[in-house]
Amino acid sequence: MNTIVILSITGIAAMLSDVFKFKKIIYALSILGLLTALVFSIRDWGLFASYFNNMVQTDNYAVVFTSMLIGFTTLWFMMSADFFKSPSSEGEHFALIIFALTGGVMMTNFSNLSMLFIGLEILSIALYILAGSNKSNLKSNEAALKYFMMGAFATGFLLMGIALIYGATASFNIQAIADYITQNQSTLPLYFYAGIIMMLIGLTFKISAVPFHFWAPDVYDGSPTPVTTFMMSVVKIAGFAALYRLFTSCFIAVDNFWTPIFAGMSALTMLLGNITAVSQTSFKRMLAYSSVAHAGYMLMSLASPGATSGNALVYYLIAYSIAVMGVMNFLFHLHKTTGKEDIQSVRGLFRAHPLTAIMLSICILSMAGIPPMAGFFGKYFMFISALNANLVWLVIIAVLCSLVGIFYYFRVIIAVFQDAEHEQPVFYNKTSNLTVLYICGVLSILIGIAPQIFANLL
Amino acid sequence: MNNMLLIILLLPLVSMVLSLLTPKETTAKVAFVMSLLSTAFTFYLFSVFVPESGMQFIVSFPWIPSLGITFKLGMDGISLMLIVLTNILTPLILLSSFNRKIENPKLFYALIQLMQFAMLGVFVALDGFLFYIFWELALLPIYFIALLWGGKDRIRITLKFFIYTITGSLFMLVGLIYLYLQTPDNHTFDINAFYQLQLNASQQAFVFWTIFVAFAVKIPIFPLHSWQPDTYVDAPTQGTMLLSGIMLKMGLYGILRWLLPIAPGAVDEYGFTVIVLCVIGVVYASCIAIIQKDFKRLVAYASIAHVGLIAAGLFTLRQEALEGSLFQMLSHGINAVGLFFIVDILRHRMKTSTLAELGGIAGVQPFFAISFMIILLGTIALPLFNGFVGEFLIMTKIFDYHVWIGSVAALAIILGPVYMFRSYQAIMLGDSHFDTNTFTPLTLSEKAILGIISFLVLLGGIYPSLLMDVARPSVQQLLNLISAG
Numbered sequence: 001m002n003t004i005v006i007l008s009i010t011g012i013a014a015m016l017s018d019v020f021k022f023k024k025i026i027y028a029l030s031i032l033g034l035l036t037a038l039v040f041s042i043r044d045w046g047l048f049a050s051y052f053n054n055m056v057q058t059d060n061y062a063v064v065f066t067s068m069l070i071g072f073t074t075l076w077f078m079m080s081a082d083f084f085k086s087p088s089s090e091g092e093h094f095a096l097i098i099f100a101l102t103g104g105v106m107m108t109n110f111s112n113l114s115m116l117f118i119g120l121e122i123l124s125i126a127l128y129i130l131a132g133s134n135k136s137n138l139k140s141n142e143a144a145l146k147y148f149m150m151g152a153f154a155t156g157f158l159l160m161g162i163a164l165i166y167g168a169t170a171s172f173n174i175q176a177i178a179d180y181i182t183q184n185q186s187t188l189p190l191y192f193y194a195g196i197i198m199m200l201i202g203l204t205f206k207i208s209a210v211p212f213h214f215w216a217p218d219v220y221d222g223s224p225t226p227v228t229t230f231m232m233s234v235v236k237i238a239g240f241a242a243l244y245r246l247f248t249s250c251f252i253a254v255d256n257f258w259t260p261i262f263a264g265m266s267a268l269t270m271l272l273g274n275i276t277a278v279s280q281t282s283f284k285r286m287l288a289y290s291s292v293a294h295a296g297y298m299l300m301s302l303a304s305p306g307a308t309s310g311n312a313l314v315y316y317l318i319a320y321s322i323a324v325m326g327v328m329n330f331l332f333h334l335h336k337t338t339g340k341e342d343i344q345s346v347r348g349l350f351r352a353h354p355l356t357a358i359m360l361s362i363c364i365l366s367m368a369g370i371p372p373m374a375g376f377f378g379k380y381f382m383f384i385s386a387l388n389a390n391l392v393w394l395v396i397i398a399v400l401c402s403l404v405g406i407f408y409y410f411r412v413i414i415a416v417f418q419d420a421e422h423e424q425p426v427f428y429n430k431t432s433n434l435t436v437l438y439i440c441g442v443l444s445i446l447i448g449i450a451p452q453i454f455a456n457l458l
Numbered sequence: 459m460n461n462m463l464l465i466i467l468l469l470p471l472v473s474m475v476l477s478l479l480t481p482k483e484t485t486a487k488v489a490f491v492m493s494l495l496s497t498a499f500t501f502y503l504f505s506v507f508v509p510e511s512g513m514q515f516i517v518s519f520p521w522i523p524s525l526g527i528t529f530k531l532g533m534d535g536i537s538l539m540l541i542v543l544t545n546i547l548t549p550l551i552l553l554s555s556f557n558r559k560i561e562n563p564k565l566f567y568a569l570i571q572l573m574q575f576a577m578l579g580v581f582v583a584l585d586g587f588l589f590y591i592f593w594e595l596a597l598l599p600i601y602f603i604a605l606l607w608g609g610k611d612r613i614r615i616t617l618k619f620f621i622y623t624i625t626g627s628l629f630m631l632v633g634l635i636y637l638y639l640q641t642p643d644n645h646t647f648d649i650n651a652f653y654q655l656q657l658n659a660s661q662q663a664f665v666f667w668t669i670f671v672a673f674a675v676k677i678p679i680f681p682l683h684s685w686q687p688d689t690y691v692d693a694p695t696q697g698t699m700l701l702s703g704i705m706l707k708m709g710l711y712g713i714l715r716w717l718l719p720i721a722p723g724a725v726d727e728y729g730f731t732v733i734v735l736c737v738i739g740v741v742y743a744s745c746i747a748i749i750q751k752d753f754k755r756l757v758a759y760a761s762i763a764h765v766g767l768i769a770a771g772l773f774t775l776r777q778e779a780l781e782g783s784l785f786q787m788l789s790h791g792i793n794a795v796g797l798f799f800i801v802d803i804l805r806h807r808m809k810t811s812t813l814a815e816l817g818g819i820a821g822v823q824p825f826f827a828i829s830f831m832i833i834l835l836g837t838i839a840l841p842l843f844n845g846f847v848g849e850f851l852i853m854t855k856i857f858d859y860h861v862w863i864g865s866v867a868a869l870a871i872i873l874g875p876v877y878m879f880r881s882y883q884a885i886m887l888g889d890s891h892f893d894t895n896t897f898t899p900l901t902l903s904e905k906a907i908l909g910i911i912s913f914l915v916l917l918g919g920i921y922p923s924l925l926m927d928v929a930r931p932s933v934q935q936l937l938n939l940i941s942a943g
Contacts, residue, residue: 311524350606354565370624371594380631384525387635399628406624407617414613417606452522 001051001058002040003066004105006033011098018092030094031077034101038070050111054173057111064314064457065108065241072233072321073101079329079436080226093133097230100126104238108245113162113172116242120158120206123238124151127231131223143222150205150215158202164195174250181253188254196251196258203246207239207295210268217276220288225335228284229328232291233321240298244313248305255305263303263394269296270401278408283331284341286408287324290367293405294320297398300382304389310458312381318454319366319374319447326363326440330356333434343412348420356434357416359441366444368409369402374447381455462503463515463531466541467578469496470548474571482563486556489567493549493574500545509535509931516584526638526646530584535932539784539925540581540711543791544704548574550910551699554799556903558806566607566696569599573700580708586634586647589716590627593672596705597623600697607694615688622685626675633668636661637720652720653939659723666724669717670732676709677765679732680739690758695802698754702761702794707787710765713772714780719939729773733859736770737867739763744873753811753881754801757794760837760877763870764790770867771852774859775940780933781926782851788925789836789844789918796833796911800826803904804885807897813881818890822897827886829908834882836915838874844918847926 010033017026041063050057076097103122110116128151132144166172168189169180181188201212208216220228247258273293280286298320301313335341350357366373379402383395447454473492477485508514516532533541552570560566576599579592597620604616634647640661641651657665675682690698718725743762750756768790771783803826804811820827832843839845853871857864900908917924 354562365598370598371591376594381525383631383635387639395632399632402628403621403625406621410617410620414605414617417602418613452524455522456524 001044001049001056003037003044003070004056004102004109006037006040007070007098007102007105010034010037011095011102014098015092015095017094026094027077027081030098031074033098034070034074034077038067038074041066041070052115055112055115056106056109058109061245061310061458062109065237066105068237068314068318068321069101069104069108069234069241072237072325073097073230075325075436075439076226076230076234079229079325079332079433082433083224083226083332093130096126096130100130100230101234104234104241107238108241110242110245111174113165113174113177116246117155117158117162119238120203120242121155123235124155124206127151127227127235130227130230131219133227134224137222139222140224141222143219146215146222147219154202154205154212156202157198157205161195161198161200161202164191164198168192168195174246178250178253181251185253193254193257196254197261199246200258200261203239203243204265207236207243207298208292209265209295209299210272210292211265213269213272213292213295216292217285217288220291221282221285225284225328225332228288229325229332232287232324232328236291236295236298237317237321240313240317244302244310247302248310252305259303259305259389262299263391266296266299266303267394267397269293269299270398271296274401274404274408278404280408281342281344283334283343283346283412286343286412287327287331290405290408291324293401294367296401297379297382300386300391300394300398303394304386304391306385306388308381308388309385311456312378312385314457315381315451315454316378319378319444322440322443322447323363323366323373323375326437326444327360327367329434329436329440330360330363343415346412347415347418349415350417351419356437359434359437361413361416362441362444363437364409364412366448368406370406372445372448374444374451377448377451377455381451460515461517462499462506463533463582464517466496466499466503466545467531467575467582469499470571470575470578474568474575477567477571478564480564485563485567486552486560489571490549490552490556492571493545493552496545496574497549500542504538504542504928507533507535507538507928509928512932512935513584521585521588525587526641526644526648527587528585528646528648529588530648531582531588532584533582534935535929536711536714536784536936537581539788539929540707541578542925543707543788544574544577544581546914547699547703547791547795550795550799550907551696551703553903553907554699554802555696557901558802560607562606566603569603570696570700573599573603573705577704577708581711584649586637586649586652586716588647589712590631590634593630593708593712594624594627596708597627600693600700600705603697603700604689604693607697609692611688612692615685615692619685619689622682623672623675626672626682629668630672633665636668637665649715652716655720657721657723659727662721662724663727666717666721666728669712669721673709673712673717676712677706677769678709678762679766679769680735680742680762683739683743683762686762687755687758690761691752691754695798695805698758698798699795702758702798703791706761706765707791710768710772710783710787713769714784714936718772718775719936722940725773725775725940729775730860732773733770733856733863736766736773737856737863739766740770740867740870741873744870744877747877748873748880750877751812751814753804753813753816753885754798756813756877756881757797757801760797760874761790761794763874764794764837767849767852767867767870770856770863771848774852774855775937776855776858777933777937778851779855779859780937781930782848782855784848784929784933785918785922785926786845786848786852789848789915792911792914792918793833793837793845796829796908796915797837799904799907799911800830800833803900808892813884815891816885817888817892818886818894819897820886821890822894823900825905826900826908829912830882830886832912832915834878836919838878839871842916842919844915844922846919847922 106119134140277289301309366375576596583589747759836843839849
């Protein structure tokens with residue numbers, strides 16, 4: 001609760017920085033605000049309370065996801081400090097990111113469906129603008145338009161779903177809905193199930209699950225790289241937090257109805273994401289498709305809700321977001337200094353900058369799921385969770401998809417260790433800020449060696 | 459004292475960090491000295507080891523308690539043999555890189571030592587998950603060694619190698635998770651819990667085939683061998699030595715420790731099939747070795763033939779065959795490293811290992827010729843040389859298992875000398891196809907390696923009981939475990 005307030009104040013301060021001429025300190029101020037919010041969020045551990053007429057609640061689940069969201073946003077700020085250096089836009093962009101984060105936090109804290117909706121909209125609207133923030137770039141404009149159109153559709157579905165659920169259960173409160181479902185399981189009307197499906201569609205749009213993924217590669221590819229990073233990490237965490245909370249606390253009594261849907265979606269998402277990623281020549285586009293694929297692995301936790309699935313999801317999100325942040329940090333600087341984004345343009349990196357090459361490889365190995373990197377344990381926990389639910393077929397598909405994944409991830413690694421095509425030795429200057437890549441590389445190994453730290457948070 | 463095993467395991471990791479920190483002129487020396495330290499510790503371990511008391515030096519820490527994963531190490535005679543192999547060969551492999559131009563030496567030596575760490579881990583892990591982690595960890599350094607310092611077609615070949623082996627590994631992971639889920643409440647990956655499982659026939663079959671694939675790829679057993687010749691030829695010599703000398707023993711060791719005792723019923727049922735595959739591989743690879751024009755490729759195929767026989771020996775489940783296989787793992791490791799080192803000497807000086815372009819080296823380099831002959835005789839299993847002991851034991855027991863299969867396998871004894879002597883003739887004897895004066899004398903380190911390997915070949919042939927006595931009780935215990943299950 002304090003977290004939301006602090007974040008909102010930080011966001012408003014960032015927005016007003018243009019007007020009241022304190023732009024110079026806004027970067028430091030934003031980081032300070034985020035860290036304060038993080039502290040307040042962690043302090044809520046073990047506290048169960050609800051606020052605003054039972055619209056928002058604080059519990060360990062919310063604390064875990066909120067802390068993840070804020071933590072990754074802080075990391076994101078470190079990475080994109082110089083992205084918004086254009087004199088006219090710094091404050092607004094910082095404000096938009098922090099508002100998006102606030103929306104994400106509300107999506108993890110909601111105890112009322114209308115709050116979920118509001119949170120999702122706060123998050124989305126900020127991102128529609130950010131996706132188009134590279135105003136002179138046609139791809140960026142296309143991304144923003146596409147994201148907005150698709151997002152508006154998704155919102156419509158979500159709202160319709162909420163309305164149908166309200167019609168069937170006469171409540172917006174997730175606890176009340178859950179109670180109603182348990183008591184009247186046999187007499188639920190058909191449109192209640194239609195409502196579940198509509199909400200499912202609305203939310204899986206946001207996490208780019210197949211078959212609602214069509215916007216994702218174009219938007220991820222077209223948006224400015226830092227914004228893409230934010231979408232791939234923070235937005236995904238928020239989306240999954242909302243999805244998992246909604247389905248495992250509100251609709252858990254009818255899980256026989258929706259787990260097969262998620263299992264099917266998960267399989268399709270993994271297959272389609274991985275297979276299309278193979279044929280990409282652009283590094284960023286390949287990551288965009290691989291991001292779709294990762295959503296598929298994460299959906300395995302919703303296909304097998306149980307004691308282990310929540311922890312598996314948290315761990316996977318952490319491992320994945322860390323790796324993505326590292327790789328995108330590198331990609332951002334690659335693009336900034338050479339103007340290129342294809343896989344072949346990283347050739348010669350190892351010869352020029354061995355440490356950067358190794359750290360980048362570690363992050364990519366983590367995404368590919370090679371032990372002992374964190375990404376491996378993410379997949380491993382997911383597999384265990386799915387096997388506990390007897391979804392052997394899903395695990396086999398996931399294993400095969402991981403193999404396909406290795407194929408395209410290794411193309412990057414091979415390019416990194418190859419010699420450059422032409423005699424262009426160094427392709428980014430040494431002053432580039434790659435701190436986040438190094439942090440992420442080290443974290444990917446550490447969290448891999450000691451997975452226990454994040455394996456049992458919920 | 460009790461942490462002896464942990465020290466031996468972690469030493470390569472420490473020396474990896476050291477060699478990354480030292481300046482690149484001295485990295486090789488630092489790595490070499492540290493590996494000698496490993497060897498010294500290994501000899502000490504050998505001297506205090508008690509063969510009769512089974513698993514010892516057990517170390518156990520909780521690692522991921524919520525999933526029943528512990529960091530549990532321990533060793534018996536079987537592990538000891540492979541630790542000895544790893545820690546004797548690693549210094550030799552490091553020494554073999556002296557006087558060779560290696561770009562980026564820091565990373566090269568760091569990767570070799572990471573590899574040593576991972577392989578030792580495989581040989582001492584007593585937790586299924588830990589075993590899997592070490593198993594996969596060993597794959598990464600060798601992939602990068604082959605990718606960064608390999609020959610001209612390395613990108614395609616190393617990717618093929620990687621995808622082959624990781625496919626096998628992922629199947630093994632599925633098998634291990636399956637076993638994990640079969641353990642009683644509070645699931646665990648502990649090997650003893652796996653040993654105590656009472657699996658029915660179809661469960662055993664599932665576990666057997668999922669886990670076997672990983673081992674079969676790594677060994678490699680026919681028909682999963684197609685990555686091997688390309689990778690061996692294309693990888694830098696030190697990488698090939700690591701692969702053939704030590705890494706493929708991970709697969710054989712895995713069969714002994716993780717396959718035979720866990721799924722004995724399936725071994726009974728499918729053992730015959732596997733032995734037939736192994737023997738096909740033996741004859742097939744020997745025949746292909748005969749027609750090879752390149753010596754390195756020839757040695758690669760010879761290696762498939764030899765390890766095929768070892769694997770066949772393991773599946774006969776007879777005491778002497780198991781002991782023989784274990785001994786042959788060591789002999790093969792030493793001989794393979796010796797042969798690949800000879801390839802390296804030839805390539806370093808002549809820039810070629812094509813048989814037709816060599817010849818007449820014995821006249822100018824008698825020491826080189828003699829040590830080559832000793833290693834060669836070890837490889838073709840002449841009595842009093844190390845290859846004989848293991849091959850004889852395996853062969854008798856394969857005959858005992860099935861006469862016809864034994865007869866076919868025995869072809870290897872005839873085919874082996876054919877390709878080995880033919881290559882010796884082409885390289886060492888007859889007219890030289892180049893100016894022999896350009897063949898510079900062996901350096902001190904090269905002489906030292908060849909001398910040590912020749913000594914080990916003879917030692918193994920003349921005094922095999924030095925190691926056999928250590929391993930015998932453990933093999934007996936393993937067989938008891940199998941027959942009890």
